[in-house]
Amino acid sequence: MPKRALIERRPWLLGSMVLALAWIWLQGSETPGLYLLLLKAAPLLLLAVYAVLRHRGNDTRSLAGMLVLQAIGSALMDYMPLIALNALLVAYLIGLGMFLVHRRVEMDGGRKASALALTLGTPLLCYFAAERAGVGVPLxxxxxxxxxxxxxxxxxxxxxxxxLGASLIVAGNVLGIAALGGASGGSGPAAALAAWPLFYLGNLVLATGVTGELRMREDFL
Structure with a gap:
């Protein structure tokens, strides 16, 4: 039964990856903007469906909420940036709460140093990326x-x-902010091309990692 259930859920994961590749291929093409907007949101929306089907619980509902809000924020960034940034803000607050529930009691020095670097370094990177692009991004x-x-x-x-997935999401966001100004030349076009694939890959790795671990713990118990 578990094997059959996994097979039934795989099409959602496969569909998410196929649509992600389709958006990467079609971005910058003559495809109408509305279709591209929906196509950009669809991979994370399908990933959210996969997550709640892979494991049913409060954690995966939080994960799905984070994915849905990121899908909305990513898709609307070029059209309604204020709504998009607020959607991303709420998404990461949901993720923060979810992971804090599962925080380690004991941590080695390397893990503490990495967490501190991410906590302090990420807003600084976002700030410098926004300054370079000439746009404003909320602290x-x-x-x-x-x-x-x-x-x-x-x-x-x-x-x-x-x-690793969370770190890739950070990298995708920073590059996305750097590309917001639409600056020509320099690293602007390269940042725009790399931002969303890193953002999606990070969410893919994170979501499958969370749901796989939760399912393994449930099976063990």
Whole structure:
């Protein structure tokens, strides 16, 4: 039965990855903007569906909420940036709360140092990226993003997947902010091309890592 259930859920994960590749391929094309907006949101929305089907519980509902809000924020960034930034802010606050519930009681020095670097370094990177692009990004967004990544790093979830995924989400956001100004030349176009793939890959690695770990713990118990 568990094997059959996993097979039934895989199409959502596969569909998410296929649509992510489709958006990467079609961005910058002559495809109408509305279709691109929906296509940009769809991969994370399907990932949210996969998460709640893979494991049913408060943690995966929080994870799904984080993914849905990130989908909205990512899709609306070029059209309604204020709504998009607020959606991302709430998403990372949800993620922060979820990971703090699973924080480690004891941590080694390397894990503490990494968490501190993410907490303090992420808002600074967001600030410098925004300054370079000539746009304004709320400080709270950088703090929430850094807090989410740091809490993922010090959580009981595996660093090789969940911690790495959160770090990739940070990288994707920073590059996305750097590309907001639409600056020509320099690192602007490269940042725009790399931002969303890193953002999506981070969410993919994080979501599958969280749901896989929760399912393994449930099976063990």
């Amino acid at each position: 709270f967004l950088g703090l929430a993003l850094g807090g989410m990544a740091a809490s993922a790093w010090i959580s009981t979830f595996p660093r090789s997947r969940v911690g």
